[in-house]
Amino acid sequence: MFLSPYGPELNPAEKICWKFKQEFSNKLFENLEKSSNFLSDLTSSLTKKDVVSICSCNYAINLY
Numbered sequence: 001m002f003l004s005p006y007g008p009e010l011n012p013a014e015k016i017c018w019k020f021k022q023e024f025s026n027k028l029f030e031n032l033e034k035s036s037n038f039l040s041d042l043t044s045s046l047t048k049k050d051v052v053s054i055c056s057c058n059y060a061i062n063l064y
Helices: 013-024 032-047 046-054
Strands: none
Touching: 013 032, 013 046
């Protein structure tokens, strides 16, 4: 069976990265510390339910 070298649908964690990219895009930060704090706050705000809903796939076992 052929598997493409890049398949984000095979790696559910890619969906989390996509969400972070959406939140992080088109923002201007004064310095690296402020951008780091923004990403830290974003990751801290995710709950287990959020992660499961973002990363769930039709082919994976239902984790709810």
